[in-house]
Amino acid sequence: DQQVKQNSPSLSVQEGRISILNCDYTNSMFDYFLWYKKYPAEGPTFLISISSIKDKNEDGRFTVFLNKSAKHLSLHIVPSQPGDSAVYFCAASGSWETSYDKVIFGPGTSLSVIP
Amino acid sequence: GAGVSQSPSNKVTEKGKDVELRCDPISGHTALYWYRQSLGQGLEFLIYFQGNSAPDKSGLPSDRFSAERTGGSVSTLTIQRTQQEDSAVYLCASSPQGYRYNEQFFGPGTRLTVL
Numbered sequence: 001d002q003q004v005k006q007n008s009p010s011l012s013v014q015e016g017r018i019s020i021l022n023c024d025y026t027n028s029m030f031d032y033f034l035w036y037k038k039y040p041a042e043g044p045t046f047l048i049s050i051s052s053i054k055d056k057n058e059d060g061r062f063t064v065f066l067n068k069s070a071k072h073l074s075l076h077i078v079p080s081q082p083g084d085s086a087v088y089f090c091a092a093s094g095s096w097e098t099s100y101d102k103v104i105f106g107p108g109t110s111l112s113v114i115p
Numbered sequence: 116g117a118g119v120s121q122s123p124s125n126k127v128t129e130k131g132k133d134v135e136l137r138c139d140p141i142s143g144h145t146a147l148y149w150y151r152q153s154l155g156q157g158l159e160f161l162i163y164f165q166g167n168s169a170p171d172k173s174g175l176p177s178d179r180f181s182a183e184r185t186g187g188s189v190s191t192l193t194i195q196r197t198q199q200e201d202s203a204v205y206l207c208a209s210s211p212q213g214y215r216y217n218e219q220f221f222g223p224g225t226r227l228t229v230l
Contacts, residue, residue, distance in 0.1 A: 006157075034218070043119070043206055043221025044158070089158060103219070105150070107157035 003027045004092050004106040012112045019077040021109050023090030026071065030092035030104075035064060035075050038087045038108070047088075048075070080113045087111070117141060119222035121207050127228045128197055136192040136225045140209030147190050148210075148219060149174075149182060153203040161205075164190060197229045 005024045013019045023033075031052035036044035050057040050064045050073065057064050063076045077084055090106040120139045128134050140147050149161040160174040164184045175181070179198075184190040194201055204226050208219035 004157075036221075041223065043208070043223050045221065046218040049218070091158075103148075103160065105158035105160075 002107070003030075004090055004104045006088075006090055006106040006109045008109050009107070010110040010112070012114060013080045015082055015113055015115050016079045019075075019080045019084065019111055019113065021075040021077075021088050021090075021111065023073045023075075023106055024071060025073075025092045025104075027092070027104075028071070029094050032093045033064070033066060033073050034091040034093070034103075035062075036089040036091060036105075038089065044089055077111075080111075082113045082115050085111055085113045119207055119209055119220050121205075121222040121225050123225060124223065125226045125228075127230065129230050130199060131196050133193065133195045134197055134227065136194075136205050136207075136227070138190045138192070138207030138209075138222060140188065140190070140207070141220055142188075144209035144211050144220070145187065146210045146212060146217075146219075147184060148208045149190070149192050150206045150208065151203040152206060152224075158206065161192070194227075197227075199229045202227055202229045 003026050034049040035047040037047045038044040048059050048062050048064050050066050052068055055066050061077055066073045087108045087110045089108045091103055093103040122137045147164040150158045152158050162182050163171040166187045167184050179195045182192045204224040206221055206224045208221045210217045210219045
């Protein structure tokens with residue numbers, strides 16, 4: 001049973017437009033969330049994170065939104081660039097406070113940004 | 116480079132053979148993780164080391180899988196009597212501290228193919 005779900009295996013977006021990648025989780029013990037980006041033949045690299053005490057975190061073109069009541073988070077990329085084409089993994093973890101220290105990754109969403 | 120390195124980058128083996136996969140974490144990182152990614156799947160957690168000890172081995176799929184870490188640095192993942200379903204990319208990651216919610220730094224992975 002997947003605890004972290006990314007229901008869109010792939011997404012295509014025109015360059016300059018907004019990309020929205022979605023992630024849903026089921027375990028209420030998760031209270032820290034991360035997004036990783038992966039290019040082919042490389043390991044994932046950390047992109048952005050958010051704690052459950054926040055509902056938004058922004059870093060340049062990347063913004064993560066968290067809706068804790070819906071157990072849903074999303075990553076917004078604005079404007080999208082061809083170099084953003086990659087697989088994006090959502091990950092969820094417990095914090096020291098919850099003592100739930102597993103990190104669970106979602107299956108990933110492959111983003112293609114079309115020039 | 117100062118990143119996580121893994122060797123070999125590719126390994127082709129015959130069913131029933133044993134394989135060893137190596138991970139060199141970033142110097143000073145006390146936490147080390149092994150994951151695998153099967154074709155079309157997300158990242159599957161295998162094992163987590165804090166220093167030389169492995170407080171969480173819950174992800175190892177069978178007793179054919181084992182891992183060790185020596186000197187708080189290099190780790191080896193061993194798969195005995197390989198099966199075709201073991202074919203996957205095996206990823207290693209490290210982080211500065213032992214808390215799972217910290218950013219993890221991934222290596223490029225070892226692509227294992229079992230014929």
